[in-house]
Amino acid sequence: MRNCHDWQRRSERCIKNSQNSFQYRQMMVEELRKFIDFDAYCCSVTDTQTLFSIGAVTEQSIEDVHQKIMTFEYAFEDVNNYRKLVESGQCIGRLSDASSQSLRYREILVPNGFSDEIRAALMFQGQCYGFLTLFKKMKNAQSIFQDDELEQIKILMPVMGEALKAFYHSIIEERLSTEAGESGIVILDKDYHILSMSTKASQILALLRSNEGLSDGQLPKPIQASCAKLQAEDNTPISLLVPIHDKGYITIQASFLMTTDLQQQIAILLNEASPKEMLAFLLTAYQLTPREKEVVVEMMRGIPTKVIAYNLGISSYTVQDHLKLIFQKVGVGDRNELVWKIFSRFQINE
Template sequence: MNAKIESFKQLINKLAGHGATSYEFRTALISRLREIIPFDAACFTAVDPQTLLSTGAVTEEGVEAIHHRLFEYEYVQADFNTYTQLVESDIPVATLSGATNGQMERSARYRHVLQPAGFKDELRAALVNDQSCWGYLTLFRKQGSPLFTESERDFVAELVPAIAYQLRAIHLSLPAEDTVWIEEGPGIMVLSDQLDIISFNDASAYWLHLLRQWEHITNHVIPRPIQAVCTRALADSAGSAGSSSLAKVCLRVPNGHYVTIQASRLNGPAGTIQLAVWIGAASPNDMLPYLSEAYGLSEREKQILDRVVKGLSTKELALSLHISAYTVQDHLKSIFIKTGVTSRRELLWRLFSRFHVYDTPDTTHLK
């Protein structure tokens, strides 16, 4: 078994190589994993590690029809093996048959979603690397197929770190220097609580087209990141600003752009519930965590970069972090080395010109 695991880990690295996109990597991995562990359908979702919401999914036949219901039982209904639970678990892989001791009827998700769709058992893996989750993998077996075994669960559990590592690497790979950034304005939509589009502006049609293209889905399917943020917003029964802030994803799309999608719950006419959705280029606060990870910055260096972008001087940086100006300079030197620049002015200009982190770089105080 150890030899088989090591061989498959090497295969994972190979599948992620040669500039594979996240979609290509996930599609290929499902195909090769089926050669080792039989299953009837699969869903492989990439997620925003900040909010654990979907940034796009690869779904096989039979899963697409129930995909929106799976969102409901992840974010709205309490049930066995939610991904939020698995992310916090010592072993982030579980089967529905194992969690219910073979009594799948104890699961509302099984009774109302899986069984009506012809599925019997489900194996779920939260893909965690370095304490951050980058995706969810779900395997399904139909009625009449054997249940997932403990050894199969253990096999997938051994692969989790390697799969998560490659998902992370793909997500954090920096866009090319000559990337042309999308200049389209924000898309704004209003949806019903059933996720039917009620109204939208012209820009949202543009963003919907791109999201569907990136996910390889048809025009009648609402992109999964929009489904995720909307379902999460609906789960906030009070609809308060504090909780609705979680209904948000930042995703890196194939051509290197960073896009933010956010939903807020609205009180509609006659007590109805509606959802406002915003889609557009990511803000500095959304992008910087990923850029900091991509450049391998330490936690302290991330704090300093965030303050540099906000325009703080060395003295202000030292005061805000309760460290000396000399220590600030040491951290800045390390940041310069990791990002390939030689000064604060050059660092800001790189963030501005390459990543569009902010509108107009003010470098007058950076002498």
């Protein structure tokens, strides 16, 4: 069994040899294959707040059923739901430990020849940056994941979590360039088939597919997740920010449409993240506490330390302590650098 230091070295080598998170995850899955016998996989990166998939490296046999898996994820309380793994602190689960209780196992995995599944939340510093899911097929000589394989993945999880955090934050330094006012729209039927789209939407869809190595006919995971969540939440509109390497962040918004003959459709809006959306995202992405966010917003307005202290009902020394932690989390040395890194560079004036 490989220890944490060994996985750290392998991870660093994969980081060095990859240009983005997609390539890194591909390489790490292949490294894992040297020590664990599995037949299929899906390794996603997630939005740390909603835990939606914002891109995945997926083996083809799973790609074929991924949409069904996403639908079950949000529509049913099942064994090892991704959110449940994170919120419970369990972080990893083997389906064969409770497969008789799983609708996903009976309705999706077994009909497609799979006998077992491991789901692992790739956590670092209390945040989930992705999920690793491994599958075994019934024809495999060892059709159920063994305890030592489970333990090996437990060792790997924080290593990959830390690496995915670094990739996640590196994209904060980038910004998608589009013309003001531009927007893309995609219309889907209830089965997520594309009915029509605008030219801008076609361009952004191409970016999303390239980000996951998908073909033209495949629907990107963030859109799959948004649609599945929309249907499960009974018409509650969904909004998600998705990182695109070398491009920046785009927004995906999903909502229902109803045709004149009462046929349900889904509208997907695709656009560059607005200043307001980027501000909310950046404050959360750097893991600022609610109080730290308040300090930053006050500081953004040009308010001096003593007035910030008065407005928030705390001492000036406490404000300074908050600022030190904020600088550390964002990776800057002073106020001016913080203002540039979070606000001026993105023309955030709100």
